Amino acid sequence: MLSGEKVKLRAVERADLDLLTAFDNDVELELVATDVPPRPVSRTRRQRRFEEQLKESRDVVPFMIDADGKAIGECSLGNFDQVARTCELGIAIGDRDYWGRGYGRDAVRVLVAYGFRSFNLHKIWLEVGAGNERAVRAYRACGFVEEGRLREQWYVAGQYVDVVLMGLLRTDWQASGEPAGTG
Secondary structure, eight states, X not given: OEEXXXXXXXXXXXXXXXXXXXXXXXXXXXXXXXXXXOOOOOHHHHHHHHHHHHHTTTTEEEEEEEETTEEXXXXXXXXXXXXXXXXXXXEEEOOGGGTTTTHHHHHHHHHHHHXXXXXXXXXXXXXXXXXXXXXXXXXXXXXXXXXXXXXXXXEETTXXXXXXXXXXXXXXXXXXXXOSOOO
8 A cells, every 4th residue: 555645556456346336427517527428437347447457467556545544546657667667647536536636746746656666667647637626637637747748639418628648857856856656
């Protein structure tokens, strides 16, 4: 288990599947978190994804985000490039009571520290819809910088939106004082 100031990151368990299925079926959350049009997700489908992640542990490292004794979201590192030593960060705070209160930012800091320390990464990157200003601010607060923009790349809720590509280099993370613990 990894700990931050507000959150703990832990392994995803079978007992989390009902909650994760509910997050998957939250249309508002899906509209801000991804470019894929929202569609119903069955528990069976979520369970299959869980089983696949258990088998392919090298491709993605998933975590549940716990705060105040309950699961509030999920995050992961994935798309590892072993040669360039990079990976993609993903996060979703599914419990709306925890939106805009620093829990996602704390989870990102803990996940970044884990990635750099445990996988000897050179860079962690992510994609975020330009309209998700709360997420962009949170990523910037964690040291990520905008590296590029794909204009009108995603079609979300009836309109095209830019995708902001953001990255955090290990050297920049180290220069910031290596925030967030891993224990």
